[in-house]
């Protein structure tokens with residue numbers, strides 16, 4: 278594959294497609310993932326960490342941070358995920374972007390099999406997550422090597438397979454942002470310029486970090502309208518900070534839809550909003566003229582968020598959030614821009 282072949286197309290795990298075929302799209306999900314910190318991926322678990330299976334008797338505890346359940350942070354059962362993807366299809370979803378990158382246990386061959394066995398198109402991300410999760414190999418890699426690796430994941434195939442990525446990210450950043458994470462970002466921006474792919478970023482959990490990332494990417498020649506800042510619903514709670522970020526022209530992603538508890542285990546200092554409050558923030562952005570910069574998703578990354586373990590599943594946005602948007606001043610044309618037009622534009626190689 279060459280960058281020329283990709284222009285004007287979307288690259289799914291089963292090949293190139295016309296952007297007009299995508300339909301309603303979830304831009305930030307994880308079909309398969311191991312989100313356990315590397316220290317918890319062993320049998321010798323520290324105090325307070327349980328390897329009990331997630332079920333209906335402990336799913337609330339797991340979601341509310343009553344102990345760390347390693348099983349909750351691992352999604353690896355093909356049949357379970359297939360059933361949930363089929364539920365999503367029945368609710369109206371047609372395309373899913375899986376951003377399980379280096380350090381989170383990417384499964385390119387399982388994604389391809391899922392796309393072949395369902396009617397859902399899948400687009401895979403590439404690159405690396407935050408430093409604690411990054412494979413040992415990134416420690417000694419130069420920016421040029423990282424850029425070549427990420428570019429190769431798009432043009433040739435990722436993680437030892439011939440399955441090609443269709444977007445870069447989620448690229449992991451923290452506050453404070455580490456040198457190693459910045460090197461990965463430098464490589465990602467170079468790969469973005471070389472291939473024409475969009476770049477999705479997992480920013481650190483300080484309100485000003487998305488802006489820091491946007492300024493950094495712009496200074497290196499990355500196109501703002503091709504940059505997606507994820508997880509804004511857990512990061513920015515201030516209008517001025519949000520609108521300043523939106524004024525850069527970057528994409529603003531509210532991607533924790535369905536996470537209805539206020540408890541946010543990655544940082545208990547943050548009070549997570551519920552879906553109603555997320556929709557209020559989206560409306561503020563639309564009223565200020567930022568409709569074409571909005572993306573939404575669930576970022577499913579724990580078992581407890583799947584329907585079979587007491588959660589909302591991949592179907593939630595189509596079954597529940599779209600009706601909520603329509604009850605809260607959005608019209609169908611606006612919903613289609615957010616769920617169809619904006620994703621298709623971002624996933625099209627430029």
Ligand SMILES: [Zn+2]
Nearest residue numbers: 305376447576
């Ligand atoms: Zn994610």
